[in-house]
Amino acid sequence: MLGAYLPILVLVAIAVIFGLCSLVFSSLIGQKKPSVVKLAPYECGCEPVGSARERFSVKFYIIAMLFILFDIEAVFLYPWSVLFKRLGMFGVMEMGVFIVILFVGYIYVWKKGALEWE
Amino acid sequence: METFFFMIVAAVAVLASILVITCKNPINSALSLILTFFCLATLYVTLDAPFMAAIQVLVYAGAIMVLIVFVIMLLNVRTESGRRSSHSVLFGSLIGLFTLFQLFYLFNRSSLTGQKGTIDSALINKVGHTELIGKALYTDFLLPFEVTSILLLVAIIGAVVLTKKKI
């Protein structure tokens, strides 16, 4: 167990060190001549209008929520896909029921226009 | 060595979860929560449950937290300013102490430790954790599994109802 996971830890450490070094060294080496205009958010060279912290379309939430739900479906499919040859036709049937029920939900989402971007 | 590793990961997990409730900035709280999930996933790996670890990251850190971060961005939650009211501090600590007391009581009574399971590390390493979970889920716990699909269906409909103005 240890033999397979220890290398991942080492690789994570190397990647983090590499990233931190890039951050630190570039901020040390690079010149710094800050000015009010330079530090303002970019808006095509004009004065920024209003705040960027505004509400955005509800579409993004529905995508995030549907993603969670279908991701959980995928999670249920992983152990099944590994076992399904051993479960035989019975396994296909039970997963068929599962997928069909969720497909009903998918069709509902489609028909209600939650997947439309206009 | 394993205990030592557990100590480090557990300490990080506890620290991160304390940060979740003490950070003034909600995004930093969310980040700490993600770190907590990672520590939990690491603990699952040390407990020979790699599938659980992967799911912990995939579903909790990778899916549910995305939604939470989106919501923080939508609500435009500002950095919390000022002190919390003294009432919430009082009630919060009381509830916390009560829960802690309950936990100690349960552990001392040790009425929770029942029989040991039949699945041990040797079996997991031989058969594979994913396979064992699958076997239990798709034979012994078939009905709960199918009911889950209905739960997910309800959640899908709920998501649409919540976000659509006109249904």
Place this chain on the structure above:
Amino acid sequence: MGYEILGLPMAYYIAMVLKVLVVFVFVLLTVAYSTYAERKIIGHMQVRLGPMRTGWHGLLQPIADGVKLFFKEEIIPSKADKFAFLIAPLIALVPAFIGFAVIPFGETIEVGGYKIPLQIAAYYDTASGQVVDLNVGVLYILALASIGVYGIVLAGWSSNSKYSLLGGLRSSAQMISYELAAGLAIISVFMLSESLSLQKIVADQANGAWYAFKQPLAFILFFICSIAEINRTPFDLPEAETELVSGFCTEYSSMKYAMFFMAEYANMVTVCAVTTTLFLGGWHGPGFLPGWFWFVAKVYFLIFTCMWIRATYPRYRYDQLMRLGWKVFLPLTLINIVVTGIIVSL
């Protein structure tokens, strides 16, 4: 060889450190030179020369770019959320570079009587005489892919600029949508391999045909979804410069910008390596050359394909992109699973 630490021989640790370093340097060099190759290949496809000035035919271009970015001024916008702004490139970079840990890139080699599998997160178990790797190798990669989203969403939010916010949101919604489709597309592979361990998936393809032939639909879906997930053309909406300037990294400069750039290319390398392993037989090839050669050749071919696609196709529109992901790919993957299930069990 008698000396052991934590039940593993000394040779294991030496081999591990060597493997980690070799792979890290390989990914880093591939990332650096695929930026060069991309400019060169697309240049020639568009009847231009591409970079020519630095070194012979511009061969030193990536190094010059890297040095230049190191010396650039670091700008942190005054309105930005400092901590999130600084940590976002790190969150994008780290998952991109550690995905390679579970990918087998060659056959087991023997050095001084000790067997070393060419896969970072694996070792040779002398007791059972088998290579032990992660039982959930594929899920590890999917989990890392799901973490990469935060780098982009945080970069977009913390910059406190409208372009960044829109770019970050668009790209995170795109990434999660296609992550879902990619995750569903590869299920039909596990149905054939009966395992999530990449060693076993590669071994199973060596015994039979490549999964690209057994599961052509899954192969195409997975590759397209992966390209969309790593935000490459024709799905590079977050960087749609005609509408969003530079998307989530509008406010980033110097090495922090370079880190997003490296993360993007490292993701491309990882995705190509995963596709090779899952569908193109991994490191297996005609026996006259070593396994790692075939692995690298297949990965580079797929990287070339990514660049070819970039030179060929125009960018998608955002509504078309989301429609494609949710209304075409998602049902197709589910149908593919059901059809595979019925055919195999009949």
